[in-house]
Amino acid sequence: MADRTATGSGSGGSGEPESTGEYNRDQRYIGTRITADGRDGYPVEPGRYRLVVSRACPWANRAIIVRRLLGLEDVLSMGIAGPTHDERSWTFDLDPGGRDPVLGIERLQEAFFARQPGYERGITVPAIVDVPTGQVVTNDYAQITLDLSTQWRDHHRPGAPDLYPQALRTEIDEVNRLVFADVNNGVYRAGFATSQEAYEQAYHRLFDRLDWLSDRLEGQRYLVGDTITEVDVRLFTTLVRFDAVYHGHFKCNRQKLTEMPVLWAYARDLFGTPGFGDTIDFDHIKRHYYEVHRNINPTGIVPAGPDLSGWLEPHDRATLGGRPFGDGTPPPRPDETVPSAHTPRPPL
Template identity: 70%
Template sequence: MTQGTYVDKEFQRDTTYIEDRITSDGTGEWPVEPGRYRLVVSRACPWANRTIIVRRLLGLEDVISMGVTGPTHDADSWTFDLDEGHLDPVLGIPRIKDAYLARFPDYSRGITVPALVDVPSGEVVTNNFPQITLDLSTQWREYQREGAPDLWPEDLREEMEAVNERVYTEINNGVYRCGFSGDQAAYEAAYDRLWTAMDWLEERLSTRRYLMGDHITEADVRLFTTLARFDAVYHGHFKVNRSKLSEMPVLWAYARDLFTTPGFGDTTDFTHIKSHYYEVHLDINPTGIVPAGPDYSNWLEPHGRERLGGSPFGNGTAPGAPSEGERVPAEHNPLLDESGMVRTR
């Protein structure tokens, strides 16, 4: 659910989250404990999609269970309408709001995903999505799969924090700033900011395979979820239409490189993505009509990024196929094979 306010007609996202953390040192209220927590996501939401990707790359599926809401929500909450009886099978609740209220009976802020829930108590622990993925990398190391990549390498953290900040401010949130602008002037200012940053990325990625160099990091995860939605939603729905992603040679090749890497394209649900934006944002799309396009087959065109060197996982290995219960339905992403992985041409 997109929460925000307006200052001089400019959309400003509400970034006040529950800041509790699940930590490995045993000093906090929420200790790392396999099986204790449930990650609640929507495949439509780019912020939640980050956590799905990181959890899969690190091999934490058997350690932290995952509940998936439907792609749409009302003004009240995301709901578990994909599950039998419209109840989450582990938490036994029909909406994620119930986990928020279990802990904070008077909770009045946005009911957002992703959210980590303490299964024994049914209480939400945190919805602080930037911190959730960083903690999956740093606090859950003991339980990561053999060959898991280091998505938050210590020697790159200072530079990566600066890159992440610009990507978040100007691109991840920049598309929303365009789409939810309150007037023409605010829209045009947001549009200019977005495309200045997109051009910066086009230049940065022309000489390096990934945002931070030779291997995938958290920075690539954060950028990918916006790029995956760009042509299908943001280009038209949010009016960021200077060009399509598929018309930007470097960024488009970079996006395809990631899409065909295990953990990225196989977690992308195009049907849920389009359903969410076009059916929920009725102030922008009053008819609620969901576009039939675009054609996704171009995601499988050769990207040629290997010429820059590097490798996705460095000294690590790729994750295997997703478990049957966590596969994106093939009809929601026609580029997946019967195992739930991105097809090869």
Template identity: 80%
Template sequence: MAYVSTGKEYSRDSRYLTTRITADGRDGYPVEPGRYRLVVSRACPWANRAIIVRRLLGLEEALPMAVAGPVHDERSWSFDLDPGGRDPVLGIERLQDAYFARDPGYDRGITVPALVDVPTGKVVTNDFARITLDLSLEWTAHHRPGAPELYPPRLRPQIDAVNEAVYRDVNNGVYRAGFAGSQEAYDEAYRRLFDRLDQLSERLAGARYLVGDSITEADVRLFTTLARFDAVYHGHFKCNRQKLSEMPVLWAYARDLFQTPGFGDTIDFDHIKRHYYLVHTDINPTGIVPDGPDLRGWLSPHGREELGGRPFGEGTAPGPVPPGEAVPAAHNPLGRAA
């Protein structure tokens, strides 16, 4: 869990388990369909990346998914959405059990996304930045026909550069503002966040996507923060110069992605709000979860088609959301409109 550190700048614990699941199994964990379980929470932006990439690439059957509830305590995410509060495959109530199976003395963050080796019940990795890249690069034998190329070799230097800046100032920047322990730390995070959003607006004013003419890993990483901006970051994290819906280019860009299969259909606004407003008691001690914002705007026309580009490049859109993985209709305007 993240807490405000009085008088200090927020610093994310980045000591991740970096073991990789690869096609050649060089770390001891070869890609095998059905062997691993992707544990996520729909509330978490870092986990949301993995959900989106898994869906875009069509890995639902090869890599089954476990969805933890939106609220956790200082111990762990828990599987309170499942019957009996226990994951039906791993047989555990809390994600911490899979971390302790890997290392009984584990003293780092028990985070999502996490890839768990089902036969042993051990977490293999929670390195969120590497997980999505490996889904693109190492799981190719199990991609669906027409899967998009999210990390094409010729664009990787550009994607990496965009991702670095977006992570520093936007993805993690909203947390640096929200958990700032001093006015100075908050002011710096706020300035860098909106400076970067202004630069991204300029970049996207004439381009439909961040890098190239189709969706890449860079768009996935920015989208999960934008999707949470008005619901959480604007008020809860004090990122309030403007709402996303008041930034015309970024709002249109976010709506374009939201309305693209594989993006908006992974978003659970109810889980997002419940997580941030109920878990961060030092920021929101009353535990009141706001009713807004009005979500209908996510379905309004965005006009980004005029910029050209093809969302999936040479590929095709993913099919319908698999049974059992759909976000409840009450939690997402796409479901309400269906």
């Protein structure tokens, strides 16, 4: 999320502006996979790995949500970096002594250097670290959540939803491709553009796609099928940050999310679904973007708004049918909680 153009380290890959002023995300990640058969040398093993995230980051937020929905808390521990970082790395300043209590490191950079000394790409979250060696295994955020759904299946909680059902994967992949290009990454393409033309192209692509998504969701509760899937998780983490950050900070200001009735109701529906809203920390989200991106916000002043109470208003999306967890059940009340002052509390 915080990209090398802005900070030197980040959560969704580094990026560089082209001569046209267009922002292009560097998507070269450590692509090693943790699989049931251990084909890359890293088999799925309860307790062996640690998922490192920041609640500020939309790409990491996906992994937090999927881990909770699938009930993997007891088999995949989670380390939480603070909302801000410097040129070098995310830090564990939320933990006593400023060190992750499991990995024993102060900076995520240490796990990347343990795997590849002198690693020169973005030190990004989410990342999964092999605890015995202290080496990062992967920071390929898109594959991480798919593998949690497919490769860690033997360790899912009873009643866990199928977020990547075999019969819908082609459609999920296609919608994900469009959402990533125009929305998830589209807000960054607008926010980090360095020319008027590049900004306006990104701006129009973003809102054209939001209009398309609104039309799609007007008559159906979820994006693909009648249950929550991977694509809903991916869209939600951008929508939940839209008014707090992207509307002003990234100049994505044709409308606020609260002014797009279908998408606003859809986002509230997901926010109130266990596993979604209970992972959101608006304080961390705002502090990260406004304090770290000094090329966009030189003063580092963090806005006091917006009013968050609307996230708990009725949405009436249930009238469209659909079952959030299919034949499964909601995740239990989380042990890992967001401070109540940082987010409105959806009912659980």
